[in-house]
Amino acid sequence: MSVTGRAVILGVAFIFLLAGKISVAGAQEEPLPPEVPFQPIQKLDIVVNPASKARIKFESDTFDFGSIPRGATVVHSFKFANAGQDTLEITSVRPTCGCTTAPLSSNKVAPGDEATIKAYFNSKNFNGRLTKYIYVNSSDPIDPYLKISFKATINDPLLPINMAPLEADFGSIVSGAPGIVKVTLTNAGDSPVDIRLIHESAPEMVKASPTSMSLQPNGNAELTLQLAAQDKSGELKESLTFDITGGQEGRFSLPWKAVITGQRQ
Template sequence: MKRNCLVLTVLVVGAVCLLQIGCQEQAEVALKPKPELTSPKPATSPAKTEAAPKVNEPSPEITFENVVHNFGGVGPETENICEFKFTNTGKGLLKITKVTKTCGCTPYTLEKTEYASGESGTLKVRYNSNKRPGSTTRRLYMYSNDKNNPKVGLTIKAKIVLKIDYEPKKLNLLLRDENAGCPEITIRSLDNQPFAIKGFKSTANSITIDYDSSVKAMEFVLQPKVNMERLKKSLDGRIEISLTHPEVDTITIPFKSLPEFKISPPSLIIFKAEPQKPVIKEVWILNNYEEDFEVESLSSKKNIIRVLSQEKVGSRYKFKLEIMPPAAEGKVRIFTDVFFVNIKGGEKLEIACRGFYSRKK
């Protein structure tokens, strides 16, 4: 009987223990948080570590035969070509990344931009000399992937010397003189190089010369011929004389003619103009050749300018003008007009007028 009671007690105690263990497991499960319903995050890869530079990686090295080119004496306004030769004396691939220009005077040509170890290349440079004589220096730069010498300066030197001289350097012409007072033009070689004249042209074809392109000489004296009617239509311009000299292709001589009349001031300008508020201006017209003349008529293109008085003083005319600024339209801040003076038996003079309105506060 006692044995049965003992067995029963053991069974009851065991059952109670099992019950407690089951409750603890349920409690642990209940304490665990439920996972949130969110989009899955991408797996983050471990941070990349930069590869250490290769100690023995072959590197390029650019080596020039010369970094300075001296042309010596060159003619003015001539085109001159020079070369800068280089070699990749390193072990790696040489890459040319850029070549700069100097004032637009040194364009370059390079066959390619990559050179293997031991391979050579040539940079060709075109140098255009100035007009004025004297020493000059130009500099450009070549950039590459040579770590020890990524920027190489290349220098071009030259001394501009006259190979051809001519006189006069400018022609001052007069409308009342015979042949416009045009002087002889003398052209001579300074380097003992004979040449011929192969061409001649002038603005409006107002000046011509006679020449034989088959004749070579060390010096030429030219006799210009002026067409007065054409010159009056184009008072200022230039003549160009083409030569066969090996270093001087063309010489240019400007010409300027003294006009028959002078207008003072040459134009009418009004600042801080107010609409419908008149502005008074004076204009003088005189004859540059001190000749008497008469004014036949006066007019205004847009009727903005009105003549208040006209007075002849010796060989000059004095005009008192009234300028009436028109009403400003929209955002327009300027007005213009042209005043015409017709000379009796002569030309028609034009005086430009421009006005600027005051800014509204």
């Protein structure tokens, strides 16, 4: 091969080599895609049997207490049923806040049976509107991890009803003796309103009367709470929730408490 031919071949090879370097260099300079943050896998509490026919069904997975007094405890029972054909097991009930406890009536529910998760919320350290959550894990393979919630407004300034007192306190009562407390409800709004009891957290303990009433502006009515005789000593904290309709709408909860002591002589 002539010297000229070799020069041409070497020149072409050099051009291809140079193009490859430029291409590689250009590829290295392209920006990399943003790095996705590492997401650790959360450890689950249970291993769900996919063949299980247990089915959890809540009557309602949310509740609104409406306006509540700061510092009091309000209570709501979340009812659920096993709508399946196998025994339903509740493996954990976890409130997301130390302000809430949520005891479970039974952790095993037979097909067709019901149980409750009773949420106790202490409003001591809160103001304004809030929402709290409770996580429920079960053996239902379709919905093994559920979330129920409640909300409230601490001392809602827009509530047209004033309560006196803000919390019904039965005081100290000897075991086996009944108790009674009267609460005055006043319509502080400009329109007539209707008030109706919609939820009792412990209907077997306290009966409210009347359960519905109508109030004109500046009108008031007396609500009577009667505590049935209790056999076990200890502190009781429960609540009643009322809806307001008519000229103005709203909702409020009336907490009540009692301390049952000793034995009746």
